[in-house]
Amino acid sequence: MHRSKRLLRILIGSLALILAAGCAQTTPPDSGNQNEESKAVSGQEQSKQSITFQDDTGRTVSLATQPKRIVVLSPQLLDLLYAVGGTAIARTSATGGNVPEQAKQIEDIGGITTVNTEKLLSLKPDLVIGSPNFHRNLATILDTSNIPFAMFNLSTYKDLKEKAPLLGKLSGSESKANEELAKLDQRIGQYVGKVPADKTPTFVMLNVTPSSVSVQRTNTVGLEVAKMLKMKNVAESLEAAQNSQSTAPYSLEKLVELNPDYVFILIHGAKEAGEKKIQSDLSSQPAWASLRAVKENRMTVLSSDLMLSNPGFRLDESVAYLAKLVYPERFGNGQ
Structure with missing residues (x-):
């Protein structure tokens, strides 16, 4: 009887040691895997937010996140930005240039060829968009201030098809840009076909x-x-x-x-x-x-x-x- 009780105590003690050892072994590897998985997910999210593209002057523009404070120096590009669902914090003015209704109240920083650079820099934009024809001279100033700067042409239908999706991506509305382009293609086709x-x-x-x-x-x-x-x-x-x-x-x-x-x-x-x-x-x-x-x-x-x-x-x-x-x-x- 005493011998049986003694054996039972030995078995229970051994089982407790085995369980404790198992817990001690499994906890660290699980924690390590979770950390690695968290890093991978974080990297994927950052990758999705970052945007890199080349402008029409050959400049590579890299943005860590989707820009929220955009300044547009070309009336045509401003109009297109708003048409794809984007917004800007400032713009220039030009004779005969149409300003979207929603953009009439944003900051005016001068004419298309007479940009007030002091005012522009004070706004601390996270992206400035301009035209190669008018704004190449601003590149050095903006680069020195670490402000991302892109210059785009918007002359032809081909330009429109390239720039609309990009501005849509910068605004978080790329699908809207592609939808509007598809509708435009259809409307133009109705005339060309006749x-x-x-x-x-x-x-x-x-x-x-x-x-x-x-x-x-x-x-x-x-x-x-x-x-x-x-x-x-x-x-x-x-x-x-x-x-x-x-x-x-x-x-x-x-x-x-x-x-x-x-x-x-x-x-x-x-x-x-x-x-x-x-x-x-x-x-x-x-x-x-x-x-x-x-x-x-x-x-x-x-x-x-x-x-x-x-x-x-x-x-x-x-x-x-x-x-x-x-x-x-x-x-x-x-x-």
Whole structure:
């Protein structure tokens, strides 16, 4: 009897030692695995939040998290940012530039070419978005202040298709940007599908500023819209200007030689100043009247809002506008 009790005590003691040893062995490995898993999850979350991309000047922009304090220096890019669901804390102003209703009350930091850098830096933005044409000189200032800076072109439909999803990603609304692009494609297709297949009208598109006249060669929204409508730009083969690959120097003699079906004019800046330039440098010249487009009343000053600056998700309005001018029998009177 005593022997049985003694054996029972020995068995119970051994079992207790085994259980204690088991607990001591399993706790540290589990804790270590949990730490490693936590680190992995944390790394994945940080990876999802960080954004890295290349702008149109070749600069690599890396953001640790989604930006919350964005300053936009280009009216077109500001409009697109808001169209994809984003917001900004400050903007510039430009003659003729449309400001989204929601952005009218945000900080104004000067003109598109006269940015108040002191004011810009004081806002402590976590991303500044500008244009290569106007804002390259700000790169050094912003880099020195460790403020991420990206410069984008927004001239063509291709630019729009690239920039809308990126701005959507920066705003946390990439799906909205892609949805809007799909809708735009569909709306444009409704016009392009009705263009007469047996016609390829020729044209020239002129830029008129208060001080100069130039010819559009390539890579502008107006030329791209015309191409959608199966029009041929006879100035595309002209030699590019020294300071701009997208334009060629204006020559009335060359224009008479090309003699396109249509002459389109786009006024940059103040309308009155542009109209004076058209009168002095174009319509008052005797050879101007000899152009087929002038004689047949196919010379038109186009809407700058729709044909000079990329109108973003309203690009179908640009297509409709030009389609009515060129194919009135198919799309109605464009006047």
